[in-house]
Amino acid sequence: MLTKEAFLEKVFNFEKSQEWKFEGKVPCIIDFYADWCQPCKMVAPILEELSNEYEGKINIYKVNTEVEQELAGAFGIRSIPSMLFCPSDAEPQMAVGALPKQQLEQIIADVLKVTK
DSSP states (O other): OOOHHHHHHHTOOTTTOSSOOOOOSSOEEEEEEOTTOHHHHHHHHHHHHHHHHTTTTOEEEEEETTTOHHHHHHTTOOSSSEEEEEOSSSOOEEEESOOOHHHHHHHHHHTSOOOO
């Protein structure tokens, strides 16, 4: 789980800067979800698998949009699941919907520039 405070420290401090500056050590995926969201529940075990398969190479964080409304609002989250892919040295990219594992792996390779 990622709180706003942890997000500011580990991903991007949007309170200090309007210009994107990644704060993390390795690329990350941020899963914006809600407990009641069925597609979110479908994608959760896939993200868990990916977290294990890419351990040490990427971080996967979860943001509960019901609890962290300010954080969700800062990124214009209107539908869930939404995933923010944050490479180390480029602009982040958003993907919306419950994506299959293959597509997530492709995005990890193309956007985050990380392979297994």
